[in-house]
Ligand SMILES: Nc1nc2c(c(=O)[nH]1)N[C@H]1C(S)=C(S)[C@@H](COP(=O)(O)OP(=O)(O)OC[C@H]3O[C@@H](n4cnc5c(N)ncnc54)[C@H](O)[C@@H]3O)O[C@H]1N2
């Protein structure tokens with residue numbers, strides 16, 4: 443049996459995306475989306491030299507004073523004249539430096555007697571307390587690259603750079619179906635051979651921070667006709683199923699995809715947990731069939747569903763980012779599959795949970811990171827560096 447390496451599976455999954463045409467939205471609505479084009483500054487910030495402090499705009503060469511205060515410059519109400527040698531202008535934070543001045547004496551270091559101003563401290567350095575024109579950026583600078591997320595800071599940056607709207611990727615429409623005759627909606631009475639459905643809720647949570655509209659297909663039974671009907675009817679950018687991905691007699695997602703007219707791209711990854719995941723296309727939609735075990739569903743959602751959803755919405759770089767931590771204890775050599783061990787990170791030291799069964803939600807819920815073990819990684823010692831993925 444050939445198992446696809448995780449990195450290759452991720453590349454092939456991202457290639458299933460068909461990003462929708464972008465749309466232009468007011469900045470407030472563009473928050474959380476991905477930029478569809480490069481965002482360039484339409485103005486220089488600051489446009490003129492500004493005071494960084496409340497005090498007095500002076501000429502550095504006039505130090506140590508005294509000065510005559512001849513006017514005032516406030517944010518939005520600049521001093522219109524020129525400040526000559528021996529003169530100063532009252533100034534406030536964010537106000538334009540009057541012509542002729544080059545530094546600001548903070549008011550804590552000044553005393554005033556009517557219009558007469560005296561130095562009462564060290565005074566500024568040359569150019570001190572002034573934000574030069576273009577300190578932040580200049581007109582024409584690239585501020586946000588296409589495919590970057592419109593975070594709160596980037597939305598604010600776009601606003602101050604002169605934009606009122608942005609061209610962004612559309613929200614991805616993601617249909618989620620749980621499959622399995624044993625599944626009952628959470629909170630409902632159940633027999634001992636039944637199980638509350640939990641993967642759909644988990645997937646919804648894992649997509650909640652992305653620009654995604656979810657289509658909840660609920661619980662589908664392990665019957666070809668029901669699966670094929672649901673697959674034929676769905677209209678979405680990405681169809682995600684959980685369960686029925688393996689080799690059992692009731693594992694029908696793969697044949698149902700084919701019967702509905704879909705195409706399989708690949709099935710089975712050198713991944714633990716999550717090996718039986720399948721990927722394909724169905725008409726205009728990408729399809730990911732996640733394994734039913736809750737932890738397998740979680741990890742395949744983290745490694746494949748979230749990145750693909752973000753890519754459909756226009757993300758350039760949607761992969762989760764690994765960091766490094768120190769192993770708190772030894773680890774045995776790894777087998778042929780890339781392993782994602784449920785673990786806890788404390789003060790940079792990472793420890794694995796004792797039992798790593800892919801059905802165990804309590805272990806997953808207690809973990810705040812996953813240790814990534816490459817296929818055939820040799821045994822590791824306490825104190826060795828390990829790659830980890832942090833869980834939100
Ligand atoms: N002979 C083999 N058996 C199995 C193999 C294999 O290679 N050969 N692979 C194993 C691996 S690895 C995994 S992972 C599982 C997953 O297979 P399926 O995707 O077919 O999952 P199911 O059988 O449908 O369910 C597994 C388990 O998870 C529970 N489940 C399913 N959906 C949900 C849900 N929405 N919410 C909560 N729990 C769910 C289900 O009741 C089962 O207990 O296959 C191995 N078998």
Ligand code: MOO
Pocket residue numbers: 713714715716717718733735738800
């Ligand atoms: O790969 Mo399965 O997901 O081990 O449990």
